[in-house]
Amino acid sequence: MVTLADVARHAGVSASTVSYVLSGKRSISAATRERIQHSIDTLGYRPHAGARALASSRTGILALMMPLRTGLYVPVLMEIAMAVTTTARSHGYDVLLLTGEEGPEAVRRVEGSAIADAMIVMDVGIDDPRLPCLREAARPSVLIGLPTESAEAADTAGLDCVDLDFEAAGARCVDHLAGLGHTGIAVLGEPPAVYERGTGFAARTLTGLRAAAGAHGVGLLHRPVDGTYAAVTAAVTRIFEERPGTTGLVVQNEAAVEPLLALLRHQRRAVPEDVSVVAICPDQIALHASVPLTAVSVPAREIGRLAVERLVRRLAGEEPRGTELIAPRLTARASTGPAAPGVPSARTEDRHGHGGH
Amino acid sequence: MVTLADVARHAGVSASTVSYVLSGKRSISAATRERIQHSIDTLGYRPHAGARALASSRTGILALMMPLRTGLYVPVLMEIAMAVTTTARSHGYDVLLLTGEEGPEAVRRVEGSAIADAMIVMDVGIDDPRLPCLREAARPSVLIGLPTESAEAADTAGLDCVDLDFEAAGARCVDHLAGLGHTGIAVLGEPPAVYERGTGFAARTLTGLRAAAGAHGVGLLHRPVDGTYAAVTAAVTRIFEERPGTTGLVVQNEAAVEPLLALLRHQRRAVPEDVSVVAICPDQIALHASVPLTAVSVPAREIGRLAVERLVRRLAGEEPRGTELIAPRLTARASTGPAAPGVPSARTEDRHGHGGH
DNA sequence: TTGAAAGCGCTAACAG
């Protein structure tokens, strides 16, 4: 193995000079820099990560806590993970992947063993048990998500958060449908497990949906669904039975999109003539669905990128703290249109508790 | 920060004794072990990963090279990644995620900087440019996949490979259909990009499909397709135009499954009365499709687990080298049945080149 | 602009 000492010897300089060439932390004469660089290339030297970590207490690693819990839609998570690794590499960092259910223990392990310089925390829930550890931790961290039902109620003191503004996204969907004259709106939400865990983004979306429905005086029915044909069929059938005046559907469940569209076709409900559909999902899904969907896009790549950039700035000593929510962008496509005239209205209802309307 | 020296002082022993308690590499009297363990717990000591890596030249990290190239189906990759991290943790390892396109350079970086003890390499292509580096590398590695079109032609000298036996899987699908009397079989394959890159698993499947088709004397048409409604519709339409006698379909493309089933419904081709469909995909997809699919299951979790277990054994000094292919398991479900009598036969054809007679 | 030297926290001979 080639060490820094080997390079120093080969170039006829001291070890510290080589180190400073690498780090750029002090000025080196062009002549010696070139000589050293040449030795580095010739010998194929690479700094030893462990030695560097020990001496500098910086690992060049970011930990990504991505628990893959039931009901989550994997491709979106993966897109975030990709953006994280890509952005991290562009800043010279590698990414350690933590997918387990270990929770707080994993945070302590990363912190205590100095495995990583900082961490990115995904799948944040309301009262997430990892939060106390993160607040105490000496190393910076960024949450992808908010640990609250609403941005206003956010107890994010001492935390850095990055996410889509799901609350505004929910509101935006209802605004769009209400603006088209729809007065009976139903929401196909994430799988029940997601709400039961108190997952932040789902709760915040619901808050926004309800607020906007209230403001517009339109009825809102909310149904969590698993992303299967059977579950979607059952839920949608019940929605139309219970409230036949439903003409607007909001879907926040990537896996349910195609089952829903297939079912509507099968039931001979034309989109958007009979039913308008607004999704909250990545652009790719909205575009490639069997009917191009009007949707608020979930900017997975941007979220991952932002999280890393914040962390990198924090590690560089800056303090860009606080919550940064990306404003939702709704793109109108083929799945929404004006409400058919004369449809009956209905009262707000809710199945998930938290006291609807 | 609590160091090993702190623990030693607190327990009234030498540093090496503490170290040996941790590693279990020499016997310690029960009394001192307990005393030391108590000090560790009291002080909340965690070994410093960098220091340990430097002193022992073992990082406790496995690198997972998972390039996310176009045409790959993310959930399956993620399931493998999950199995890798879970299994790795159960053996005391963490996982470093490398998703970039860096290829050989990433291998050299891991090797040279001693970032990880070993690596798992995914998305292996024929003549993969990473292979030379891996063969030279001092650290062990395991490929998930084979760098060849056929297990027989495998130039896997000096490489460890783990995968589903896709060649046998392809053959198994044709066997099943031929056994039901189908004589016109078409394959909906992975997206074109996957074949163009020479991705090993896709090539091997094709080898197996062709071999079995030849053995049974049935026609075989192969079409790469993107996993979109448009692409599937175009491909399937052409297949039935070109060869109306097609009654058996093999799908090796998770994203194409639902578009295919939707299209067949739309075209009023009953499954399995008019067309039998066999998939090569994870059980979960086969089970939850709108028609439960007869399928050879892609055992993503098992593949990830096997890869890690091999690597861990290699790191422990064992030499379980060579290629380990998981035998395919075909489960008959609702999507296949006997061929309707009297359907015309057709000659084997192929679009992808490699001269399918 | 460069060098010398003292660690960073841990492991693993070597010695008892």
Added chain:
DNA sequence: CTGTTAGCGCTTTCAA
């Protein structure tokens, strides 16, 4: 069964 000690390869004061 336990202690002493010499590094692992790099960073970073302190000196020049």
